Each structure stands twice: as C-alpha cells, then as structure tokens.
Amino acid sequence: MSIISSAAVRVPLQTAETTTVGSPLLNISIFGLFVAITLVIVLRASRNNKTAADYYAAGRSFTGGQNGTAIAGDYLSAASFLGIVGAIAINGYDGFLYSIGFLVAWLVALLLVAELLRNTGKFTMADVLSFRLKQRPVRIAAAITTLAVCFFYLLAQMAGAGGLVSLLLGIDDRLGQSVVITVVGVLMIMYVLIGGMKGTTWVQIIKACLLIAGAFIMTVWVLAIHNFNLSTLLGAAIETSGNAAITSPGLQYGLSAITRIDFLSLALALVLGTAALPHVLMRFYTVPTAKEARRSVVWAIWLIGAFYLFTLVLGYGASALIGAERIAAAPGGVNSAAPLLAYELGGSILLGLISAVAFATILAVVAGLTITAAASFAHDIYASVIRRGKVDPDGEVKVARRTVVVIGLLSIIGGIGAQGQNVAFLVALAFAVAASANLPTILYSLFWKKFNTQGAVWSMYGGLGSAILLIALSPVVSGGEKSMIQGADFSVFPLSNPGIVSIPLAFFLGWLGTILSRTKEDPMKQAEMEVRSLTGVGAEKATDH
Amino acid sequence: MGSHPVEPEAGSGAAVDFTEVQQTEQFKELRKRHRSFVFPMAVFFLLWYFAYVLLAAFAHDFMATPVSGNINVGIILGLLQFVSTFAITMWYVSYANRRLDPIAANLRHELEEAAPEAFIDPAGGKK
Numbered sequence: 010m011s012i013i014s015s016a017a018v019r020v021p022l023q024t025a026e027t028t029t030v031g032s033p034l035l036n037i038s039i040f041g042l043f044v045a046i047t048l049v050i051v052l053r054a055s056r057n058n059k060t061a062a063d064y065y066a067a068g069r070s071f072t073g074g075q076n077g078t079a080i081a082g083d084y085l086s087a088a089s090f091l092g093i094v095g096a097i098a099i100n101g102y103d104g105f106l107y108s109i110g111f112l113v114a115w116l117v118a119l120l121l122v123a124e125l126l127r128n129t130g131k132f133t134m135a136d137v138l139s140f141r142l143k144q145r146p147v148r149i150a151a152a153i154t155t156l157a158v159c160f161f162y163l164l165a166q167m168a169g170a171g172g173l174v175s176l177l178l179g180i181d182d183r184l185g186q187s188v189v190i191t192v193v194g195v196l197m198i199m200y201v202l203i204g205g206m207k208g209t210t211w212v213q214i215i216k217a218c219l220l221i222a223g224a225f226i227m228t229v230w231v232l233a234i235h236n237f238n239l240s241t242l243l244g245a246a247i248e249t250s251g252n253a254a255i256t257s258p259g260l261q262y263g264l265s266a267i268t269r270i271d272f273l274s275l276a277l278a279l280v281l282g283t284a285a286l287p288h289v290l291m292r293f294y295t296v297p298t299a300k301e302a303r304r305s306v307v308w309a310i311w312l313i314g315a316f317y318l319f320t321l322v323l324g325y326g327a328s329a330l331i332g333a334e335r336i337a338a339a340p341g342g343v344n345s346a347a348p349l350l351a352y353e354l355g356g357s358i359l360l361g362l363i364s365a366v367a368f369a370t371i372l373a374v375v376a377g378l379t380i381t382a383a384a385s386f387a388h389d390i391y392a393s394v395i396r397r398g399k400v401d402p403d404g405e406v407k408v409a410r411r412t413v414v415v416i417g418l419l420s421i422i423g424g425i426g427a428q429g430q431n432v433a434f435l436v437a438l439a440f441a442v443a444a445s446a447n448l449p450t451i452l453y454s455l456f457w458k459k460f461n462t463q464g465a466v467w468s469m470y471g472g473l474g475s476a477i478l479l480i481a482l483s484p485v486v487s488g489g490e491k492s493m494i495q496g497a498d499f500s501v502f503p504l505s506n507p508g509i510v511s512i513p514l515a516f517f518l519g520w521l522g523t524i525l526s527r528t529k530e531d532p533m534k535q536a537e538m539e540v541r542s543l544t545g546v547g548a549e550k551a552t553d554h
Numbered sequence: 555m556g557s558h559p560v561e562p563e564a565g566s567g568a569a570v571d572f573t574e575v576q577q578t579e580q581f582k583e584l585r586k587r588h589r590s591f592v593f594p595m596a597v598f599f600l601l602w603y604f605a606y607v608l609l610a611a612f613a614h615d616f617m618a619t620p621v622s623g624n625i626n627v628g629i630i631l632g633l634l635q636f637v638s639t640f641a642i643t644m645w646y647v648s649y650a651n652r653r654l655d656p657i658a659a660n661l662r663h664e665l666e667e668a669a670p671e672a673f674i675d676p677a678g679g680k681k
Contacts, residue, residue: 102617102628106610109635113603116642120592240623247624257618257628258610269611276607280600303650310643314636456589536572543584544661547673 032357033178039365044196044372047215051200051208058205061402062549064409065132065384066294067207069549073301075214077308080292082213083377084111084283084309085220085316087169087370088436093317094350095343097324099333101246101255103262104324106272108317110279115313117448118284119306125455125542127293127302131549133381134290135389138450141534142462145394150469152389154446155287157473158439159382160423162288163375163416165435167193167424170371176341177348177364187425193368194421197375201383201413206295209376216373219366221312224319227347227363230354231326242322245329255328271504275437278508282440285447288381299545326350375420383412437506438480445472445511449519455542457523461530464523472515479507570669575661584657591649599642606631 058064071079089111096104130136135151170193171186180186200208235242243256254260262272283289293302327336327346330353339345351363387409392400427435449468453460480486485505488498504510541547575581609617610628617628666673 102610102632105632106607109606109632110603113599113635113639116599116639117596119643120596120646238623239629240625243624243629254618256624257614257626259614262611263614272611273607276604280603300655303647307643307647310639314640318636533571533573536576537570539585540572540575540581540661540665543581543588544658544665546662546665 032361035357035361036177036364039361040368043215043219043365043369047212047369048199050211050215051204054207054211055204058207061132061388061406063207064205064406065291065380065388067205067210069295069297070207071210071295071301073296073304074308075210076292076296076301076305078217078312079210079213079295080289080305080309081221081312081316082215082217082373083288083292084313085217085370086166086374086436087173087367088165089316090220090224090320090370091173091344091347091367093320094323094327095336095346096261097321098327098331098336098346099343100261101250101252101325101328102258103260105321106258106262106276107279108320110276111283112310112314112317114280114283115306115310117281118289119303119310121455122284122290122451123293123302123306124299126290126451127296127299128545128548129455129538129542130294132291132294132388133385134287134447134451135385135393138454138465141454141530141538142460142465147462147465147469148389148393150466151447151450152385152394154442154469154473155385155389156382157446157477158287158443159378159385159416160420161435161439161442162286163378163382163420164423164427165439166371166375166378167420168427168435170368171424171428172341172344173367173371176339176345177367181340183428186428190424190428191421193372193375194417194424196372197379197420198414198417200372200376201380201417202410206291206380209373209380210292210295212373212376216366216369217312220370221316221319223363223366224316224323227326227351227354227359228319228322231322231330231350234326234330239322242325242329246325249329249332255325267503270509271506274504274506274509277512278437278441278444278506281448281508281512282442282444285443285451286439287385287443287447288377291381291384292377297550299548323347323350330354379413379416379420382416383409386412386416438476441476441480441506441508441511442473444508445476445515446470447472448512449516453519453523454538458535458539459523460519461523461526461528463526463528464519464521467522468515468519471518472511475511475514476507479504479510483507570665575665580657580661584654584661587653587657591646591653595642595646599638602638603635606635 057068060068062068089108093104093108096107098104126134126137129140133151134155135148138151139147167190171190174180174186174189178185178189180189200212204211231242232238235245246255247253262268293305296302296305324346327350331346331349336343336346336349339349341348348360348363348367352360355362387405391408392398392405446469449472450465453464453468479502482500482502483505484492484500484503486492486500487494488500492500609631617626617631619627621627621630
C-alpha cells in the first residue's frame, strides 16, 4: 500500500509548475468498492455453476438486454475509452474514424454471424467451424487462432493496466506497475475461477453501466458548457488548439500515401475483425435462443453507438477545455485526456470515479478474454483432440479452471514484460488476426455449401501466419523510431496494419484450398448445419435451476 | 446434454433427414428470404463505409467543406454512419420479426414434432 498511497498524479498545469491533481487514495477506495461489490455478485452468481453449460455459457440464461450490455462491456475496453477520447483530443477527426469502424463492424455480427452461430454451436467458435468439417484439424486450427487473438488482446490489456496506473495513481516506477499488474491478474483469476461465465457476465454488465453512465454525465456536462451546440464546441476546440484542421480528417493518417493505405488496412481489419473476436462470439452462447442473440447485438449496437457519440464530444471537449499540448505533456500522454477532462469538470471525485471505471474496464475485459481462452483450450484441445471426446463435462470444466490459472499467470508475466512497450499494435494485431484467421472460415462454413476441411485449414493458418509475419516485418517491430526492437531494421513491409493483405489472402486461401481438395464433405452434415442455423432446431435452450 | 458433450450432433442426424428438410419449399423460402436481405444489406453498408473511409483518407478538402458554423461535411458524413448503422439495425430486426421468425418457428416445431427423440434429451432438456 505504501507505494500507492505515497504517490500522486502529477499534472503539469498551464503555469508549467507540477501540482498534485486528484487523490490516489480516493481513486483506490472507489476501485476497491467496485471490486468488493462485484466479488459479492460473482460469489452469488456462482452458486448455480454445476454443468459445463453453466460454466462456459452461464446456463444460457441471460436475456438479450443483459447479454447486449455485457457485450458492450467486453467491447468497450480501456483502449476505446481512454484511447479514442485521447486520439480525438489530439488528432481531432482521425480519432473519430476509429470509433466509426468499431461501430459499423457490428452490422457484420448482426446480419451474418450472431444468430446462425448461436443456432449451430455450443460453447466455442470451433464448435461452429468444425460442425460439418473434420473435427480434429479444424478444431485445432480454430483453437490456435482463438488462443492467439486472446493472447495478443490480453497482453495489450495487461500492459495497458500498467500504463494506466502511472497515469491515475502516479506510480511510474517499474516495481509499482508490476505490483498493480499482478493485482489485476489475481483479481481476474478469482472472478473467472469462482464465477465462470455467469460471474464474468455480471462484472461486464456492471462495468458497462458505470462506463456508459460516466461518459454520459461528462458528455452532458461538456455540452452544457458549450450551450448544447456542437458547432460551438468545435469552435472552442479549434480556438484552444489554434488549428482548424482538427475538425477534418488527415492529421494522423494524411501524412503520406503509406499512412493513408495503412489507415485503409486498419479500417478493413476493424470492420471485419469484430464479428470474429472469439470473446465476443462466445457471448452469443449465453442466451437461450437466436432471437435473444439478435436482441443482444441490437442492444450492443445502441449502447456502443451512444458511447462512441459521447467520446466524440469528450474528445473535442478535452481539446477545448484542456488543450492538446497539456494532454500530450501529462503522464500517460494521449490516454490522459479523459481523466484530465474529468478532473477539469468535477474535481477529485469525478476523476476518482472515472479512474475506477477505467480500472474496472481492464479487469472486466481481461476476465472475458481469459474465460474464452480457457474454454477454447479445455473444450477444443483437451476434450476433443487430446481425449477425443472421451471426457465427462465435469472433467472438462476442471481442466478449464486450471487453464484459467495458467493463462492468468502467463498474462501477469507477459504484462510485466510488455511494460512500456508500444502495445497499441497488439490490439490492431488481434483484430487483424481475427479478421483474417477466423472470419473467412466462419462465413464460408455458414454460407458456402462446397466449403471443406482443406479450405478451412488453409484459410485459418494462412490468415494467422500472414498477419503475424507481416507485423513482424513491419515498422512496429523494427526500423522505426518507436519500434519494439531498436537498432535493427528488417521492416520490408511498410504498413503497420497487415489486414489489407492478410484478409483477402485468407479469403483466397479458403477458396483455393476448397477447390483443390479431392475429399468431399458429408452433404448430410451441410444440410443439418444449414437447417439448424436458420431454424434453431435442436439448439440448446436455457437450463433451469 | 447427452453423454457426448463434445460432439453433441453425433447421432441426431440419423433420426432426421436434413437433406430432405433442406429441399422443402418452406425451408428454401426461409433461406431465400434470409439471404436476399442480409447479403445486399451487407454489400451496401460495406460499400458506404469504405466510400466514407476513402473520402476521409484521400479527399481532405472535400471533408473540410463547411456546412454550418464549424460543422463540416466530414462531421456530417461521420454522424451519418451512425445513423445508417442504427437504421439498418432497426430495419433488420423488423424484417426478421415479420418475415423470418414465423417461418423458422414453424419449421422448428414441425421438425421437433416429427422426430422428438432427435431433439429432446432423455434427461428432460433439449439437446
């Protein structure tokens, strides 16, 4: 505790002197309260965890509204909240472009994926992909891509937790940040171990409500200062920044032809990656029917859309009331825009609330990722591949729980190791891997009758491999000012986002593998999958307790 | 849940001939209604999204054209992406409720009545 309570957030004020802003003790108390309340709820929710369906899919007992809120909780990570507000505050319009991609992407999930997936699977993405193809090779490939996406995403969140701490609690030494990453990891293991999917879902719901409510209050506040007139707000932002260009695109991505193509590549990965994120897909199994899965996405779209509209106001609000220079100079840099704005508006109390919400956000997102990775390992690799289906559900859940502990420990170690690294690319990589390794196979197996095992395996490994290879050969890893590896340059691929190459490649490989394959899949299975996906016949309903 | 937690579909296909169901007029109609809505709509929103992204990447001057006060074409087009996303969502929900759900429910009930042993678990719950 001494590390934490003796420190304070230092924010350079306009007079350039460093002054203590906010109260770390208050931030910690509010966060502690959140942890205490959610732990009680997780404990209560876990009483009915008996079967595998309870542990992985919360007994399929959530309503569309609850699940939609939890999806918003899963999706709106600290990167969305702090990152987008900061990006708009500093880069203006280009930050707004992110949020539009993140929102429009949900239409892919709504129209093409959510309901059909709910009708054909049980617990994991691999259930759907291996439905009418050869179980073992497809399950292994799907489990590997799931684990890869979860791992990149987890690492980004854990390392982000360290960065957030330096910003909110003023702990900027390595040891202090490591302690906080460990605390986040241990709490996450507890939530997932005790609560399973049900407990995790409640954590997401509470967090989503807090985050959206907090952003809403700040949005109304900022708008009230500017007479509820967007044009006045934009004018104030232009005046503070002295740059009229912040209200139109180009500040971040308009620099050269490469940055423009890089932006296109990012936009492609964002819009196609969301509907293939394994932790989002797994949420569709927590509701009893496809109709509830549809309702979930509709709720998620409204909540996420509203939230991103708030971030537009908050970003320009931070730009107007605080100014890009002060934000960039504060500890935490771009990410400090939202907390600084909270302090500017409501002083220590609002800053404490927003800080606690940001912590809660990281905690909830890592919990959701962990249960997805554990389910994928226990259900797809252990039960189906290693034990060839000869394991009872209790044994499978036992393995899933052990996997949670292992993943938790790995992400603590990884998070400590990744401190101070440029982690933004990890999230971009997670989306690019999801869009290239998972989405083609999901769409082909749902809509293309002739699709077969070879096509699936080629597409998944090809998408995963090309996305990772292109990132490794890109300027984010070597050859740039902010690269991970300094002093070396093997960046033969000029873009930091691999999607524009790896996504079309994965679609192409899925097609090529299919037409070159000599083996034909069972037409009965294809018929069964199609009938089940559209009618929902035989889909597992909610379990009663 | 049955005794095969990992491959729940094993065995259930034997009692119901899904290829036969797939060939029924009712199922073909359901598939046609589903695809004739979601495919064109997916193409439309992706084209509209990428048109917007391309404008944002390559037509800075156009996006910076003032419309009213400090609000420019870029802000309007960006907000329109929100509006179109919300509108497509509501449109799809209304379409699915009217045109897809009744026919899907009908097929589901017919199948479950024709072969209850394939879909109803001995333990009581549905498979």
